[in-house]
Amino acid sequence: xxxxxxxxxxxxxSGLLWAEAKVLYADYRHRPPEMVRVxxxxxxxxxxxxxxxxxxxxxxxxxxxxxxxxxxxxxxLKNGRIxxxxxxxxxxxxxxxxxxxxxxGYQQKDIHxxxxxxxxxxxxxxxxxxxxxxxxxxxxxxxxKFDKDERIRKVIALDDKNMAEMxxxxxxxxxxxxxxxxxxxxxxxxxYSNYAYANYKYVQKIGNYYGMSKKSINTDKFELLNSAIxxxxxxxxxxxxxxxxNIDAPLK
Numbered sequence: 352x353x354x355x356x357x358x359x360x361x362x363x364x365s366g367l368l369w370a371e372a373k374v375l376y377a378d379y380r381h382r383p384p385e386m387v388r389v390x391x392x393x394x395x396x397x398x399x400x401x402x403x404x405x406x407x408x409x410x411x412x413x414x415x416x417x418x419x420x421x422x423x424x425x426x427x428l429k430n431g432r433i434x435x436x437x438x439x440x441x442x443x444x445x446x447x448x449x450x451x452x453x454x455x456g457y458q459q460k461d462i463h464x465x466x467x468x469x470x471x472x473x474x475x476x477x478x479x480x481x482x483x484x485x486x487x488x489x490x491x492x493x494x495x496k497f498d499k500d501e502r503i504r505k506v507i508a509l510d511d512k513n514m515a516e517m518x519x520x521x522x523x524x525x526x527x528x529x530x531x532x533x534x535x536x537x538x539x540x541x542x543y544s545n546y547a548y549a550n551y552k553y554v555q556k557i558g559n560y561y562g563m564s565k566k567s568i569n570t571d572k573f574e575l576l577n578s579a580i581x582x583x584x585x586x587x588x589x590x591x592x593x594x595x596x597n598i599d600a601p602l603k
Contacts, residue, residue: 373411373412373413374412374413374414374415375407375412375413375414375415375434375435375569375572375576376414376415376417376433376434376435377403377414377415377416377417377433377434377435377436377437378416378417378418378419378423378424378427378428378433378435378436379395379399379400379416379417379418379419379437380418380419380420380421380424381395381511381533381536382438382530382533383397383532383533383536384397384532384596384598385397385398385399385437385438385598386399386400386437386438388418393418394416395416395418396596397596398589398592398593398595398596398598399437399438399561400414400416400437401592401595402455402580402583402588402589402592403435403437403561405583405588405592406576406579406580406583407576407579409579409582410572410575410576410579412569412572412576414435417433420509420510421436421488421490421491421510422489422490422509424436425445425490428448428449428562428563428564429448429564429566430564430566431564431565431566431567431568433564433567434563434564434567434569435452435561435562435563435564435567436561436562437561438559438560438561439451439560439561439562440492440557440560441557441558441560442492444492445492445562447565448564448565448566449562449563449564449565450562450563450564450565450570450573451558451560451561451562451563452560452561452562452563452573452576452577452580453558453559453560453561453577453580453581454558454559454560454601455559455560455561455580455583455584455589455601456558456559456584456589456600456601456602456603457556457557457558457559457601457602457603458556458557458559458601458602459555459556459602460529460530460555460556460557461552461553461554461555462493462494462497462527462528462529462552462553462555463527463528463531463548463549463552464480464485464525464526464527464528464548464549464551464552465518465525465526465528465531465534465546465547465548465549466524466525466546466547466548466549467518467524467545467546467547468545468546468547469547470524470525470547470549471547471548471549471550472550473549474525474549474550474551475549475550475551476551477496477497477551477553479551480497480503480525480551481502481503483504483523483524483525484504484505484506484522484523484524484525485503485504485505485506485523485525485526485527486505486506486508486514486517486518486522486523486525486526486527487505487506487507487508487526487527488507488508488509488510488511488514488529489507489508489509489510491529493527493529493553494553494555497527497553506522506523508526511530511533511534511536511537512537512540514526514534514537515534515537515538515540515541515543516541518543518546519541519543525549531548556602559601561580563576584603589601
């Protein structure tokens with residue numbers, strides 16, 4: 352066969368494969384141990400990646416991952432520029448633009464208040480927070496009373512690294528924490544250990560969801576993808592992927 356003809360045929364079929372590619376675009380962020388970013392390789396690993404990729408394969412899709420800070424991811428999800436964000440807390444404010452996949456389980460995610468060492472007994476109740484400037488992470492949902500409370504003097508930080516830098520610089524002496532592993536990792540990288548946790552904490556159990564954009568061009572696949580995730584829960588695949596990384600699986 353003529354070499355030019357072979358090339359043309361090859362290009363034709365490559366084009367067909369490209370046209371038929373089914374891709375969901377998802378963002379990740381550094382949230383150990385469920386999502387651990389490897390900066391040098393521009394990638395990440397953890398059970399939340401494995402679970403979503405397997406669920407997508409079950410419905411004939413692949414996942415294209417992008418690293419982004421959570422506020423940017425949430426804005427892009429809201430506008431349909433990405434399809435999915437792992438570990439998206441379910442809130443009333445997000446309901447207009449988020450479809451929730453899962454949950455893959457529940458986690459005891461108490462809200463803690465990190466303070467400068469020696470201040471542990473200065474916050475024994477919610478009302479004690481009014482005495483301090485409290486560091487909060489931008490666009491993060493904590494719990495309804497706190498989120499809506501305009502009397503608390505909140506100092507906005509961009510991410511965990513920024514939060515850590517700000518407490519070291521005494522921008523505030525108290526910060527509200529949803530993920531203790533993440534903030535402790537950020538503080539350790541800055542070689543800072545002069546912190547403790549206040550006596551008061553907000554006790555809660557939250558669902559571990561993947562958030563899908565209501566403006567995604569793939570919203571018609573939501574039910575299929577959600578069913579695939581639920582099958583994985585029943586089959587023990589979610590537990591398998593958590594145990595693969597020596598992490599306790601979410602509560603059922």
